[in-house]
Structure formats: structure tokens, C-alpha cells
Amino acid sequence: MKKKIAIIGSGIAGLTLANLLKSNSNFEFIIYEKEEAFNLKEGFGIQLSVNSVYILNKIGFSKLNKNEKYNPSKLDFYSKNYNKICDLDLTEFNSENEKYTTLKRSILIKFLKEKLLTNSIIFGKKIQEVNQTNEKLEIQFNDGSRDKVDYLIVADGIYSNTKSIIEKKFFKPNYYGAIAIRSQVRAEDISNLNSNNISLIMSTDAHLVLYSVNKQKEINLVCIIRKKLEDNDSIKTILENTIFKESKNLVNLFNGELKSWPIYTSNKPIKSIYKNVLYIGDAFYTFPPTMAQGASQSIEAANEIFQLISDNNADIQNEYFKRRVARTNLINKRSKINYFGFHISNPLLKTFRNFFLKRLVKNKNFIQSYLGEIYK
Ligand SMILES: Cc1cc2nc3c(=O)[nH]c(=O)nc-3n(C[C@H](O)[C@H](O)[C@H](O)COP(=O)(O)OP(=O)(O)OC[C@H]3O[C@@H](n4cnc5c(N)ncnc54)[C@H](O)[C@@H]3O)c2cc1C
Numbered sequence: 001m002k003k004k005i006a007i008i009g010s011g012i013a014g015l016t017l018a019n020l021l022k023s024n025s026n027f028e029f030i031i032y033e034k035e036e037a038f039n040l041k042e043g044f045g046i047q048l049s050v051n052s053v054y055i056l057n058k059i060g061f062s063k064l065n066k067n068e069k070y071n072p073s074k075l076d077f078y079s080k081n082y083n084k085i086c087d088l089d090l091t092e093f094n095s096e097n098e099k100y101t102t103l104k105r106s107i108l109i110k111f112l113k114e115k116l117l118t119n120s121i122i123f124g125k126k127i128q129e130v131n132q133t134n135e136k137l138e139i140q141f142n143d144g145s146r147d148k149v150d151y152l153i154v155a156d157g158i159y160s161n162t163k164s165i166i167e168k169k170f171f172k173p174n175y176y177g178a179i180a181i182r183s184q185v186r187a188e189d190i191s192n193l194n195s196n197n198i199s200l201i202m203s204t205d206a207h208l209v210l211y212s213v214n215k216q217k218e219i220n221l222v223c224i225i226r227k228k229l230e231d232n233d234s235i236k237t238i239l240e241n242t243i244f245k246e247s248k249n250l251v252n253l254f255n256g257e258l259k260s261w262p263i264y265t266s267n268k269p270i271k272s273i274y275k276n277v278l279y280i281g282d283a284f285y286t287f288p289p290t291m292a293q294g295a296s297q298s299i300e301a302a303n304e305i306f307q308l309i310s311d312n313n314a315d316i317q318n319e320y321f322k323r324r325v326a327r328t329n330l331i332n333k334r335s336k337i338n339y340f341g342f343h344i345s346n347p348l349l350k351t352f353r354n355f356f357l358k359r360l361v362k363n364k365n366f367i368q369s370y371l372g373e374i375y376k
Contacts, residue, residue: 015113015300022116046103074087127166128165209292293331
């Protein structure tokens with residue numbers, strides 16, 4: 001008999017897993033999403049490193065219209081006033097079919113959802129209770145409906161309240177002490193930068209990342225600024241007190257519509273009290289955004305679960321947890337190092353950082369170990 005899998009949440013993690021499961025006729029799956037529809041309007045970008053592009057290619061990502069994505073070849077580092085420090089070659093990890101890729105998040109979601117049958121996703125659904133009877137999980141939803149499944153994969157993001165319901169205790173993410181500001185920038189406003197590459201501008205207590213999201217060179221801007229949670233200043237005031245104070249000529253990057261939100265990260269990953277419940281993506285662990293690995297790790301985790309379930313592994317929960325925690329710890333450490341380095345405020349430390357950065361990006365052994373371990 002086919003095994004039934006319920007996936008909670010139709011973000012990158014949940015949709016990737018569903019696409020992988022589609023290829024195995026031993027399973028039937030259903031996605032339960034709390035929203036009433038997909039939000040495909042936002043044009044913000046996402047970076048995908050080769051580790052996740054490799055997995056997405058298994059479900060046809062290489063065939064996605066080439067105009068809808070972009071393959072930057074370098075990461076350019078700048079200090080204030082567009083002073084270029086050095087660059088890192090991103091193609092070192094590329095192969096013919098797997099390349100470091102940037103695109104709009106909405107294009108990725110559209111690609112993932114188009115490959116599924118419309119009845120694979122049920123919108124407007126939230127879990128109210130989960131119970132185990134024999135080997136099966138019984139799910140009860142807010143609207144009174146029920147389902148009985150073999151596996152429950154929770155992919156409902158950073159604020160995962162499904163986790164609190166299932167584990168019967170309250171989980172709360174931690175404020176990371178920073179906010180993200182996002183916008184879209186016109187190519188003419190970045191004439192000081194090379195739009196073929198990813199640009200990383202390091203300011204005091206803040207950094208900016210700009211990259212093209214498609215062949216038409218629409219530019220995505222994301223800016224991370226240290227900020228206390230209780231400080232209620234407007235986005236404009238925050239920018240004036242931080243980035244603009246140091247580099248007046250960055251003002252024209254912020255002419256478009258600006259959106260901001262606080263950055264939260266997770267406490268330690270947990271194993272469920274039920275052996276056939278698995279957490280995935282941001283619901284498993286949410287990283288600081290300074291390694292740009294959140295989406296890529298969601299995709300990797302989906303692939304790990306798919307492999308373990310397909311192989312009928314005898315100890316899925318422990319095997320998955322062991323590998324995920326090892327990956328999470330590695331990436332989390334690197335993300336924190338990056339966060340520290342990108343936000344240095346002391347002028348002497350900045351000089352040291354720039355001095356070492358110039359050497360490190362050219363040191364093949366260091367790059368292979370620092371990034372290669374993650375991109376493998
Ligand atoms: C500023 C910033 C920049 C980033 N840039 C990058 C980047 O360049 N590269 C990268 O790899 N990652 C990046 N990330 C991280 C990345 O966006 C996330 O890690 C990734 O989207 C997580 O996917 P997910 O599917 O786990 O969660 P989500 O995308 O959050 O999806 C969760 C889904 O679950 C649904 N849901 C929520 N609650 C319930 C419920 N109770 N019941 C049912 N459904 C529910 C939601 O509506 C949503 O559809 C960035 C993050 C930030 C903050």
C-alpha cells in the first residue's frame with residue numbers, strides 16, 4: 001500500500017519535497033498551506049548555491065527559461081564609498097549544469113508549484129491537533145477536517161506554530177539584533193558597481209548585497225542593519241543614522257519601494273516526540289542570512305528526507321537529525337563569522353579585515369574549505 005505523507009507549508013522546503021515525492025509512485029502526498037493562495041507578486045531575489053541547484057535540476061530547474069535566472073561569476077567586496085577591496089570567484093564551484101544562480105523568489109515558487117497537480121495543495125488549512133495511533137498520525141485541522149498519514153513533514157517556516165502544537169510546548173524564535181531592508185534598484189543607480197557580479201558593501205554595523213535576478217539585469221538589494229528591537233525609528237531614519245551617515249553616495253540605492261522586517265533565528269533544532277514527524281527548512285532551523293543558505297538548506301533537507309523515505313530507512317528520524325544538525329552547525333558558525341566580519345565598526349579592525357580578506361579570497365585551500373564544504 002502507498003505511504004501517505006502530509007507536508008505543512010508550501011514554501012521552498014515543502015514544495016521541493018513534494019516535487020521529489022512526485023517521482024516515486026510508492027507515495028502519495030498532500031500539502032496543507034495556511035494562506036488562501038500563493039503570493040507570486042513580490043520580486044525580491046534569492047541566491048542558490050550549487051548544492052541546491054544540483055537537487056533542483058533533478059526536477060527540471062535547468063529547463064527554466066534562461067531569461068528568468070542569472071549566473072553571477074564573482075562576489076565583489078566593497079568598503080564605504082564603493083571602494084573595491086577584492087573579489088571572490090564563484091565559478092570555482094560551478095559545473096556545466098550546476099551554476100551559482102540568482103533569481104526572483106516568486107519565479108522559484110512558480111516553477112515548483114507548476115510541476116504539481118492543483119489538488120496536491122489545499123489552502124486555508126492549519127493544524128489544531130496531532131495524535132499517534134499505532135504507526136499512523138491523526139491530524140485534526142482548525143476547520144474540523146481530519147487526515148491520517150504515515151509521515152508528517154513540517155515546513156511552515158520561522159514562526160512554525162505547528163511545532164508548538166505537535167510538541168505540546170511553546171517555541172519562539174530569537175530576535176537576531178538586526179533588520180533586513182529590501183528593495184529593487186535600477187541598473188543606472190549602480191553604475192559604481194559591476195552588475196554582472198554580486199556586490200557586497202560593508203559599512204559600520206550594516207552591510208548591503210546587490211545582484212541581478214535575471215538576464216534583464218533587474219537588481220535586488222538586501223541590506224542588513226544592526227538594530228535594537230525596541231527602537232521604533234522609520235526605515236528612513238534608520239538608514240540616515242547608519243549607512244547614509246558613512247556613505248552619502250549610497251542614498252540613490254534606496255529610491256525604490258522599501259520593505260523591512262526583523263531578523264529572527266532559531267533555538268536548537270529538535271527531534272519530534274513522534275518518530276514519523278520531521279521538521280524541515282526554517283521550521284527546522286533558521287539561519288542568519290549572511291551565508292545566503294536558508295533556501296539552499298531547505299532544498300537539501302527536502303532531498304535528504306526524500307532519500308531516506310524512498311530507501312525505507314529503518315531509522316529515518318535519527319539519520320535525518322544527525323545529518324541536518326551537522327550541516328546546520330557548520331553553516332550557522334560560518335554565518336556568524338560573516339555577520340561579524342561584514343559589520344565591523346572599529347577602523348583598525350576594518351583595515352585588518354580588508355587586508356586578510358584580500359589574501360583569503362585568493363587562497364584556494366581556504367576557499368575550498370570555507371565554502372566548498374557547504375557547496376558540496
Ligand atoms: C533578508 C533575507 C534574505 C535571504 N536571502 C536568502 C538567499 O539569498 N538565499 C537563500 O538560500 N536563502 C535566503 N534567505 C532564507 C530563505 O528565504 C528561507 O530560509 C527559506 O525561504 C525557507 O523556506 P521554508 O519553506 O522553510 O519557509 P517559508 O518560505 O517561510 O515557507 C513557509 C510556508 O508555510 C506556510 N505556513 C506558515 N504557518 C503555517 C501553518 N500553521 N500551517 C500551514 N502553513 C503554514 C507559510 O504561509 C509559507 O507558505 C533569506 C532570508 C532573509 C530573512
